[in-house]
Amino acid sequence: MSNPTNPSQGLSTVTPYFTVPDADGFITFLRDLFDAELIKETRYGDGTVQHARLRIGTSVLMLNQATPDSPANISQMHIQVSDAAEAHAKALELGAISLMPPNLRPHGEHMAGIADPFGNIWWLASRA
Secondary structure, three states, X not given: OOOOOOOOOOOOOOOOEEEEOOHHHHHHHHHHHHOOEEEEEEEOOOXXXXXXXXXXXXXXXXXXXXXXXXXXXXXXXXXXXXXXXXXXXXXXXXXXXXXXXXXEOOOOXXXXXXXXXXXXEEEEEEEX
């Protein structure tokens, strides 16, 4: 069995990758909701995002603009935030749909669920 090593460029061994119908809108959503920092970006000749990397806290995620050869997909993420209820409310202001209102889960975390305007699902969690 292979043993993955820690890749270069500050990435974790596993890095989420999103293919979305509106990469610029998704980048704005991540910046507005999670204070994401754009750390790398390349664009096609028509100006659409070919590849982008954003840092959220200690994690990096990658994304690209959907194309006919690379259709959009739906991803599901669990993310630690300082306040799940606050993040849930802000996400709704940014156009997300609530999947689960903020509540205390049996495992001891405050959690909420949203579907972002691009179809992805986010489980927002904060310590109880």
